[in-house]
Amino acid sequence: MTVGDVQRLLKLELCAGSSGLVSDVGGGYCGDLLSDVMANAREGQVWLTIQGHQNIVALAVLKKISAIVLVNGLRPDDETLSRADAEGIPLLCSTETAYALAGLLGKIGAGRESA
Amino acid sequence: MRELALHIMDIVENGLAAGASIIHLAISEESNVNRLRITIRDNGSGIPAENLARAADPFFTTRTTRRVGLGLSLFRESARRCEGDLTIASREGHGTEVQATFRCDHIDVPPLGDMAGTLSSLLMGNADVDFCYIHELDGRSFEFDTREVKKELEGLSLTTPAVLQHIIGMIRQGLAELYKQDC
Numbered sequence: 001m002t003v004g005d006v007q008r009l010l011k012l013e014l015c016a017g018s019s020g021l022v023s024d025v026g027g028g029y030c031g032d033l034l035s036d037v038m039a040n041a042r043e044g045q046v047w048l049t050i051q052g053h054q055n056i057v058a059l060a061v062l063k064k065i066s067a068i069v070l071v072n073g074l075r076p077d078d079e080t081l082s083r084a085d086a087e088g089i090p091l092l093c094s095t096e097t098a099y100a101l102a103g104l105l106g107k108i109g110a111g112r113e114s115a
Numbered sequence: 116m117r118e119l120a121l122h123i124m125d126i127v128e129n130g131l132a133a134g135a136s137i138i139h140l141a142i143s144e145e146s147n148v149n150r151l152r153i154t155i156r157d158n159g160s161g162i163p164a165e166n167l168a169r170a171a172d173p174f175f176t177t178r179t180t181r182r183v184g185l186g187l188s189l190f191r192e193s194a195r196r197c198e199g200d201l202t203i204a205s206r207e208g209h210g211t212e213v214q215a216t217f218r219c220d221h222i223d224v225p226p227l228g229d230m231a232g233t234l235s236s237l238l239m240g241n242a243d244v245d246f247c248y249i250h251e252l253d254g255r256s257f258e259f260d261t262r263e264v265k266k267e268l269e270g271l272s273l274t275t276p277a278v279l280q281h282i283i284g285m286i287r288q289g290l291a292e293l294y295k296q297d298c
């Protein structure tokens with residue numbers, strides 16, 4: 001399953017980083033504390049968060065996270081958008097909560113970790 | 116909270132609820148000592164000595180004083196998480212000073228957020244209160260003081276939409292210039 005599939009199935013708005021839509025997705029992580037995400041998120045995951053500043057893109061690059069989903073209708077900063085485009089990290093937005101989106105990720109089969 | 120500005124808003128509102136007529140807000144960033152310091156001082160009613168130790172205790176929210184809620188404890192937790200701390204100094208009848216410190220380059224330091232928007236909404240709801248905001252960045256500074264602005268307005272209200280818009284622009288530009296030279 002690719003980020004593009006997740007975007008379509010979860011009806012997420014693509015805000016930036018479209019070149020990364022082809023990346024594979026294996027599981028997900030929810031977290032708003034960057035140090036926690038840095039310690040616990042894994043390569044290929046979709047990251048659900050309320051954080052919108054450009055550090056999230058840096059972290060996604062560092063951890064090879066496949067895509068970032070901003071939940072609760074929050075919007076990324078302008079710098080975050082241009083960073084995401086430059087790094088090819090899809091930045092997706094939703095008005096749903098992290099809980100609801102994580103449930104949906106599980107339902108569509110993206111919740112499974114890739115071996 | 117997502118942004119420092121939201122923490123600041125919360126603490127300033129404590130001061131306003133305590134009947135302050137002037138709020139001093141100072142933000143200072145010193146990269147040589149890797150320290151971010153946020154100081155919020157009001158001249159409100161102050162916190163009685165017997166309550167001061169418990170002011171940042173989240174379970175000490177009082178109907179009787181209405182001075183503090185979760186704001187101080189969340190701010191303190193945020194500061195401590197970033198190798199800083201939060202201190203409260205207060206004298207009953209004189210006011211309160213809250214100071215939070217952060218290690219500048221800690222990954223969990225929240226972004227500053229929209230200071231212009233935060234200040235303008237505080238101004239809008241509290242036309243009779245003065246706000247003095249000083250933002251220092253490695254020795255250079257930006258300053259906004261409603262007492263100065265009011266002098267220039269010659270009687271025109273600070274909360275006039277056009278004036279507020281101008282103030283928002285002024286603060287945004289001032290901070291943008293401060294940070295631009297930093298990079």
